[in-house]
Amino acid sequence: MAAVFAAALLAMSGPASAQQRPPVVQNPSEIIQLQNRIQRQQFEQQQQFNRQIDRQQVTQPPVQRPQVPAFQQNCQNQVTSSGYVRNCR
16 A cells, blocks of 8 residues: 555656756757747736736726817709719808
8 A cells, every 4th residue: 555655656746846847958049949938928928917907907988079160161063064063162
């Protein structure tokens, strides 16, 4: 019974300790790639955090424009032989 328990502990601890080890880097370009990947992940996490904060903030309704009377042109359409002509005064 104790041997089975010890084997189970070893099986569970094996993969967990492998995940904690940093990856083995073969050449300097891999270091740059790993740094870029980490920076990209951090940037994406920061963007998600910023979006969450933006959603939580109370938005103010847009300011309504005052009603201003508009000048309407007095236009008349006239039918001619070549089509319509619009005369505005």
